[in-house]
Amino acid sequence: MSKVRTDTIAAVATPPGRSAISLIRVSGPAAFEVLNRIFKTGGKKTFPLPHCAYYGSIIEPIAGLIADKVLVTTFVAPHSYTGENLVEVSTHGNIVVVSKVLQIILQNGARGAEPGEFTRRAFLNGKMDLLEVEAVSQLLSADSMSQARLALNQLDGLPSHFVGRIRAHLLDHLVQLEASLNFPEDAIEAIDEHILARELKKIRAELQIFADNARNGSMVAGGLKVALLGRPNSGKSSIMNYMLGRERAIVTDIAGTTRDTLEESLMIGNYAIKLIDTAGLREPGDRIEAIGIERTRRAVDDAFALIGVFDGSSQPDSDDRLVLAELDRAGKPCIILRNKTDLPQQLPDNFFGGRDQLQASALNGLGLEQLVASLSALISQSGLGGYEELVLLGAQQSAALERALASLDRACAGIGRMYQDMLAIDLEETVRELGRVNGETVDVNTLDLIFERFCIGK
Ligand SMILES: Nc1nc2c(ncn2[C@@H]2O[C@H](COP(=O)(O)OP(=O)(O)OP(=O)(O)O)[C@@H](O)[C@H]2O)c(=O)[nH]1
Ligand SMILES: [Mg+2]
Known part of the structure; x- marks a missing residue:
């Protein structure tokens, strides 16, 4: 998958087999239209109102036959998991019935979702950053309540907030540095290298604690x-x-x-x-x-x-x-x-x-x-018993964090000793790599690697 898509996707979100209920998700601009073609509500409520639950039937449009009695829940963009219009169809939990309902949905304007595509859309629509995506991934694969709690903590957003703040801070310094380099004759204050050195060292120390917490997080999660x-x-x-x-x-x-x-x-x-x-x-x-x-x-x-x-x-x-x-x-x-x-x-x-x-x-x-x-x-x-501090990173994020620390080290070591444009290059790299940790700068190939670990329907 190489580019952002804006079509409508659908997939079964629950595991196959017999169960009381199975859930099919439909997300994208045409989600409500798809349902309008195949869903007949049992009550008087107009379909679709935002954030409502409807009891009714999924009907194969051509044959006119009922495929299942279902509950349909509507979520209107941007207030949904994906940030798009989203419909959840709760069917009876029988693989024959679920497959039939999904088939009807796919024949009426949706395409089958790829693994992790719902979460990928949530990320691309700004509903979560990459740290929260990683938390979702680890929550789904947790074997114990302690692992689940660690992931849930991260979903609360503290690590996201931390990386976002540090990155913004470094970006400020970078912008000032670039400005004084590019427009030396303008009335831009020259960079005080002592102050910058102190600031960068402080950030470096904070980032090291974050990296230690990530190392501990992966020890606990595994x-x-x-x-x-x-x-x-x-x-x-x-x-x-x-x-x-x-x-x-x-x-x-x-x-x-x-x-x-x-x-x-x-x-x-x-x-x-x-x-x-x-x-x-x-x-x-x-x-x-x-x-x-x-x-x-x-x-x-x-x-x-x-x-x-x-x-x-x-x-x-x-x-x-x-x-x-x-x-x-x-x-x-x-x-x-x-x-x-x-x-x-x-x-x-x-x-x-x-x-x-x-x-x-x-x-x-x-x-x-x-x-x-x-x-x-x-x-x-x-100290590994407490979860408040621990951080969960995927392999790509850990590698990016290591690179961010290394380039920040170079910047710290070089202040006063190397030209400011070299310093700017190191700071720029730190900012870019931190962007790969929270997803503010990330390339499509990395996204493919991240989301292919998810199951279809998530
Ligand atoms: N009496 C007694 N025998 C024990 C005890 N623990 C282990 N054994 C015996 O000691 C022998 C070796 O036990 P293992 O558990 O195979 O020892 P190991 O350290 O795994 O040995 P290697 O795999 O060869 O490195 C076996 O005959 C065990 O039954 C114990 O607490 N008391
Ligand atoms: Mg042995």
């Missing part, structure tokens, strides 16, 4: 990754299975049972977690194990938090020391878990160098509720 780390046979897979309540990972007494990383979702309180079981850390015995251990290290890098699992029933060895070193290297929130406390203990307490340790047994589950409580506490302490 489920916070928590990786189990430990030497072979320490009991990582047993802990994973216990927490999931099912035998997900293979458990044996053969060291090196888990060779690949396994990822499973679970809820801890209100938080969506991705628990990751990993291949035990040690000097690899073969190529497959080496690849598995490489993946373990990647999982550590991607994780929000780590659970270091140690076998309390045996003497510590060099692999355990490797695990401790890896936990230190990662520098992430981490919980040290002494497992197998149902057996006589051989692992000395001072092995952890005075760090807190939890005691548990994956065999009988003792102590694992404490692990859940500790994880929950880690999340609360990290």
